[in-house]
Amino acid sequence: MRKVLPWALAVALLLGISHLGLAEKPKPVMTMSFSGYDEVMKDIDLIGKLGDLPQLGKLLEGQLQQQEGPRMLLPLIDKGKPWGVVVSMGDESPEPVVQAILPLTDVKPIVQALQQIGIQAKESGGTYEVQAGPRTVVFKQKGRWTLVASSKDALADIPEEPASLLGGLNEKYDLAVSVAIKNIPAAIRDGAMFPLTMAFQMAMQQRMPGEGEGQYAFRSRMAEQLLKQITEAIKDLDTILLGLSVDRKANAARLDLVTTVLPGSKMAKKLARSADLKTDFAGLADPNAALLFTLTRKMDEEDVAQAKSNTGLLRTNLLAELGGLPGASAEDAKLVKQLAGDLMDVLEKTVEGGKLDGGLKVKLAPKNLQVVAAVRVADGAKLDKVVKQVIERVGKENPAATQLIKLDAETHQGVRFHTLTVSSDMVPSPHEKDQFSKVFGDKVTVILGIGDDSVYLAVSPDAAKTLKEVIDKSKSASDKSTPPMQLSVAATPIAQFVAEVGDPGAKQGAGMLLKVVSASAGKDHVKLTATLVPNGSQARLELEEGILRVIGTVPKMRLGLGGGGAPVPQP
Numbered sequence: 001m002r003k004v005l006p007w008a009l010a011v012a013l014l015l016g017i018s019h020l021g022l023a024e025k026p027k028p029v030m031t032m033s034f035s036g037y038d039e040v041m042k043d044i045d046l047i048g049k050l051g052d053l054p055q056l057g058k059l060l061e062g063q064l065q066q067q068e069g070p071r072m073l074l075p076l077i078d079k080g081k082p083w084g085v086v087v088s089m090g091d092e093s094p095e096p097v098v099q100a101i102l103p104l105t106d107v108k109p110i111v112q113a114l115q116q117i118g119i120q121a122k123e124s125g126g127t128y129e130v131q132a133g134p135r136t137v138v139f140k141q142k143g144r145w146t147l148v149a150s151s152k153d154a155l156a157d158i159p160e161e162p163a164s165l166l167g168g169l170n171e172k173y174d175l176a177v178s179v180a181i182k183n184i185p186a187a188i189r190d191g192a193m194f195p196l197t198m199a200f201q202m203a204m205q206q207r208m209p210g211e212g213e214g215q216y217a218f219r220s221r222m223a224e225q226l227l228k229q230i231t232e233a234i235k236d237l238d239t240i241l242l243g244l245s246v247d248r249k250a251n252a253a254r255l256d257l258v259t260t261v262l263p264g265s266k267m268a269k270k271l272a273r274s275a276d277l278k279t280d281f282a283g284l285a286d287p288n289a290a291l292l293f294t295l296t297r298k299m300d301e302e303d304v305a306q307a308k309s310n311t312g313l314l315r316t317n318l319l320a321e322l323g324g325l326p327g328a329s330a331e332d333a334k335l336v337k338q339l340a341g342d343l344m345d346v347l348e349k350t351v352e353g354g355k356l357d358g359g360l361k362v363k364l365a366p367k368n369l370q371v372v373a374a375v376r377v378a379d380g381a382k383l384d385k386v387v388k389q390v391i392e393r394v395g396k397e398n399p400a401a402t403q404l405i406k407l408d409a410e411t412h413q414g415v416r417f418h419t420l421t422v423s424s425d426m427v428p429s430p431h432e433k434d435q436f437s438k439v440f441g442d443k444v445t446v447i448l449g450i451g452d453d454s455v456y457l458a459v460s461p462d463a464a465k466t467l468k469e470v471i472d473k474s475k476s477a478s479d480k481s482t483p484p485m486q487l488s489v490a491a492t493p494i495a496q497f498v499a500e501v502g503d504p505g506a507k508q509g510a511g512m513l514l515k516v517v518s519a520s521a522g523k524d525h526v527k528l529t530a531t532l533v534p535n536g537s538q539a540r541l542e543l544e545e546g547i548l549r550v551i552g553t554v555p556k557m558r559l560g561l562g563g564g565g566a567p568v569p570q571p
Contacts, residue, residue: 026088026097027183033169033176036103037079040174043246050251050545051552059555078103078144082163082170091185099155100148101162107141127152173243181237182262193231200227214317221313225306236267238535251523251545260536268535273298275532279482280454281374283473284359290493294359295485307351315344335393342386349378364497367441371459372470384416384450412468413475415451419463438501485530491517491546492524516553520546
């Protein structure tokens with residue numbers, strides 16, 4: 001009985017996801033693909049090799065052989081072929097039609113397993129049919145494939161070359177799921193939106209504790225806009241694909257989320273406007289950065305109008321709250337409201353420009369931490385005036401603080417530098433002073449740089465030099481195209497920095513990480529990049545070789561293997 005249980009469970013699963021009735025002209029709504037046993041084992045071997053455990057694949061297979069179900073299944077698998085399931089629906093009868101291709105070379109064990117649990121499979125011309133209440137599963141052997149479907153018609157519709165049913169997903173990804181939103185019957189799409197709409201409405205029926213009238217109005221508007229955006233996005237969506245792959249030539253793993261929209265749709269027009277994005281801050285790009293983030297986006301008229309409306313409501317709420325500052329004199333309250341209003345003016349003008357552009361980079365080195373951030377603004381002159389008024393007001397309350405600040409310290413390429421410098425001698429605690437010195441050295445300078453259409457923030461022992469380099473590189477590469485979004489995190493500089501300045505426990509962990517990733521010669525990044533594809537967009541999460549090395553060491557540590565490894569279980 002125990003020997004047939006895995007087969008019975010597999011068939012029960014197929015019974016659960018399939019349903020009687022072949023809808024008229026069904027269209028694929030979901031495709032699930034698995035590239036195959038051999039392909040995945042090659043990927044596992046690669047990760048094991050990078051983690052100094054080249055026998056990882058054999059170790060895992062040996063563990064599978066020790067379990068009764070997999071031990072029976074493995075000899076029946078054609079390990080070079082893919083696995084897949086396709087679910088289709090028709091507009092008139094949205095009952096799902098299921099088709100599955102399994103690279104199992106013998107269907108008889110399935111039939112025997114069913115018989116052992118009292119389910120008889122009716123055989124006719126090599127096709128087996130199982131009935132369980134209203135649900136049906138039919139299956140047959142075809143060469144080295146086992147074909148499974150929810151009806152005889154669906155079984156007959158499986159292509160002569162079964163793998164072609166997967167549309168090439170198995171060739172591009174190890175694991176993939178593709179959903180054709182446009183093929184889902186409208187009644188089902190609308191039904192899926194109902195609970196989401198109800199959830200939003202219920203969330204907005206009551207105020208949160210301590211939430212004022214203005215805050216509630218702002219939160220309600222944002223929730224309403226979000227629901228509208230989700231509804232419109234679902235209406236415009238064509239397909240959604242989630243796929244995982246390993247590039248064995250580049251020693252990298254990638255997870256792709258690809259979204260396409262219907263040609264001519266509202267969302268398609270939005271994407272078309274971002275086809276050739278350019279950034280004003282290309283100088284932030286640095287191959288030696290521990291962290292790099294950039295975001296660039298063009299907004300259409302509707303986006304701008306919506307953002308301006310939200311900004312207007314935010315202004316009203318902000319000024320209302322500032323009107324009741326406890327303990328503030330009438331003069332101070334008036335100044336604060338004026339400065340807040342000026343800041344909101346800058347924000348509104350920036351929104352009207354219809355472009356979001358900014359970024360951040362961090363470089364890590366002992367005694368030389370560097371941070372540079374930049375963002376586009378529409379009225380730098382007004383922002384500069386606000387900053388000077390704030391510093392002037394602070395100086396009246398605390399003259400000693402303003403002695404550290406130098407307004408208009410210098411101007412570089414039209415960017416005015418306002419500086420704040422702190423030395424290690426100003427840090428009172430010996431421990432904090434020691435940490436300060438490890439991170440910044442003898443001093444650190446903070447620069448707020450304001451241009452006519454840009455704002456920079458630089459933190460570094462030599463912030464002026466650091467900021468000037470970014471500004472100069474940005475000016476010289478002003479026509480450089482950029483993806484809508486990119487985020488990159490490098491393991492090596494982070495590990496080196498922590499190994500130098502961290503506490504003993506952190507240093508030990510960082511040292512171990514550094515030992516692993518340093519063998520990859522700079523290929524040690526985790527990257528998240530958004531790019532445009534035909535009629536859509538792609539978000540890719542990439543793990544480079546050094547990160548795969550780290551992942552590859554985990555099984556070795558869990559198994560307690562030393563440098564020489566351990567005996568490999570034999571099948």
